[in-house]
Amino acid sequence: xxxxxxxxxxxxxxxxxxxxxxxxxxxxxxxxxxxxxxxxxxxxxxxxxxxxxxxxxxxxxxxxxxxxxxxxxxxxxxxxxxxxxxxxxxxxxxxxxxxxxxxxxxxxxxxxxxxxxxxxxxxxxxxxxxxxxxxxxxxxxxxxxxxxxxxxxxxxxxxxxxxxxxxxxxxxxxxxxxxxxxxxxxxxxxxxxxxxxxxxxxxxxxxxxxxxxxxxxxxxxxxxxxxxxxxxxxxxxxxxxxxxxxxxxxxxxxxxxxxxxxxxxxxxxxxxxxxxxxxxxxxxxxxxxxxxxxxxxxxxxxxxxxxxxxxxxxxxxxxxxxxxxxxxxxxxxxxxxxxxxxxxxxxxxxxxxxxxxxxxxxxxxxxxxxxxxxxxxxxxxxxxxxxxxxxxxxxxxxxxxxxxxxxxxxxxxxxxxxxxxxxxxxxxxxxxxxxxxxxx
Numbered sequence: 001x002x003x004x005x006x007x008x009x010x011x012x013x014x015x016x017x018x019x020x021x022x023x024x025x026x027x028x029x030x031x032x033x034x035x036x037x038x039x040x041x042x043x044x045x046x047x048x049x050x051x052x053x054x055x056x057x058x059x060x061x062x063x064x065x066x067x068x069x070x071x072x073x074x075x076x077x078x079x080x081x082x083x084x085x086x087x088x089x090x091x092x093x094x095x096x097x098x099x100x101x102x103x104x105x106x107x108x109x110x111x112x113x114x115x116x117x118x119x120x121x122x123x124x125x126x127x128x129x130x131x132x133x134x135x136x137x138x139x140x141x142x143x144x145x146x147x148x149x150x151x152x153x154x155x156x157x158x159x160x161x162x163x164x165x166x167x168x169x170x171x172x173x174x175x176x177x178x179x180x181x182x183x184x185x186x187x188x189x190x191x192x193x194x195x196x197x198x199x200x201x202x203x204x205x206x207x208x209x210x211x212x213x214x215x216x217x218x219x220x221x222x223x224x225x226x227x228x229x230x231x232x233x234x235x236x237x238x239x240x241x242x243x244x245x246x247x248x249x250x251x252x253x254x255x256x257x258x259x260x261x262x263x264x265x266x267x268x269x270x271x272x273x274x275x276x277x278x279x280x281x282x283x284x285x286x287x288x289x290x291x292x293x294x295x296x297x298x299x300x301x302x303x304x305x306x307x308x309x310x311x312x313x314x315x316x317x318x319x320x321x322x323x324x325x326x327x328x329x330x331x332x333x334x335x336x337x338x339x340x341x342x343x344x345x346x347x348x349x350x351x352x353x354x355x356x357x358x359x360x361x362x363x364x365x366x367x368x369x370x371x372x373x374x375x376x377x378x379x380x381x382x383x384x385x386x387x388x389x390x391x392x393x394x395x396x397x398x399x400x401x402x403x404x405x406x407x408x409x410x411x412x413x414x415x416x417x418x419x420x421x422x423x424x425x426x427x428x429x430x431x432x433x434x435x436x437x438x439x440x
Contacts, residue, residue, distance in 0.1 A: 002188045004201040007044040008068035009053045011251040015235045022232055022273050023200045024081045028380050029334050040191045041084040045091050046177050061167050075252045078261045080382040088187040097178045097186045098171045101158045109219040113149040115161030115174030121154040124215040131207040158182045181212035194221035200230040232273040238280050263288035269340040297351035301358035305367040306420050319357040319366045323373040326350045330377050350374050399435050
């Protein structure tokens with residue numbers, strides 16, 4: 001899998017968070033189904049916005065990009081997003097980019113013009129096939145660009161001659177830097193080969209970025225670039241398109257200062273990835289309430305399991321089978337174009353089943369098996385990853401249960417409760433004054 005990563009000139013916003021999070025779930029589910037997944041997500045660390053930010057701050061562009069690469073990982077980890085297998089940076093692939101551009105020139109797919117290099121769109125007859133547009137339609141809708149250096153308004157830059165104050169690299173064409181589109185083609189080919197299984201990114205990247213990737217990559221290799229394309233829809237803010245001009249730009253860093261990051265994760269996954277989603281205080285509150293319900297089901301079931309006897313009780317009959325059936329429902333939704341919205345509905349059905357059947361007096365083995373299914377299923381979505389922080393009253397109740405068990409000479413149960421508390425970070429000490437406990 002190759003997924004377009006961030007341009008690192010600022011903290012990433014909630015619109016960026018959607019693809020980063022969703023395609024990480026795609027990877028997790030494919031791994032769960034037994035696939036061996038190599039996941040690549042790049043960093044664009046050469047860009048006009050990085051240069052502009054550096055100029056404003058009076059520092060080198062590399063300082064800006066390295067700073068926000070580090071900040072990416074801080075916010076991504078807070079959202080439970082795993083690192084990719086490879087996070088390639090454009091600046092580490094300049095030699096390969098120059099070689100690719102030279103190959104395109106040699107094969108007639110690109111041309112030099114006053115130090116710049118452009119891809120000749122007319123040399124790739126199937127241009128427009130990804131976005132389902134014909135070249136004639138694209139030409140008609142092309143911007144009124146200056147044509148002094150370009151043969152055709154659709155041609156796009158592979159190499160840009162340096163301007164004053166910009167970083168640059170030496171090349172056979174000029175001192176300059178790569179264009180945006182060629183970067184992903186080269187990094188994808190280096191780390192995954194000329195043909196890949198899945199390419200993902202936001203809907204706004206279909207044209208021109210991904211369309212241009214297809215043209216470059218297939219012109220270089222002669223092979224199909226990606227077997228499957230996945231494009232997530234956009235995030236609106238209070239039913240309006242997110243933009244800095246509207247003042248509704250939402251960085252993830254700002255959101256998670258006030259909101260549990262897992263609530264934001266739940267919000268993003270609660271809609272099918274091809275559908276737009278609307279961010280608002282109300283939708284975020286709904287997601288937070290949903291997370292609380294899922295945790296409550298888990299924590300109550302764990303508590304009842306600790307108190308349960310090992311003997312089978314009728315109240316636990318069918319619990320594990322019900323959960324296994326719901327796991328199949330969950331899988332059917334994920335198999336249907338990774339429908340996380342419906343998959344979460346199946347997860348709530350699991351929570352409901354736990355609340356009604358994983359009760360005090362039920363068979364502890366059945367509850368344990370049901371909990372394993374529940375947490376495994378939630379884990380595929382990156383949910384329910386936090387351990388429960390036991391309340392003082394819950395600790396005291398378990399200590400009382402242990403004292404009753406010891407009084408009844410049921411030392412095995414007493415030892416089990418002590419061990420369970422220790423697993424939850426609570427150490428017991430039997431003293432002359434009674435049982436004392438502390439968090440460890």
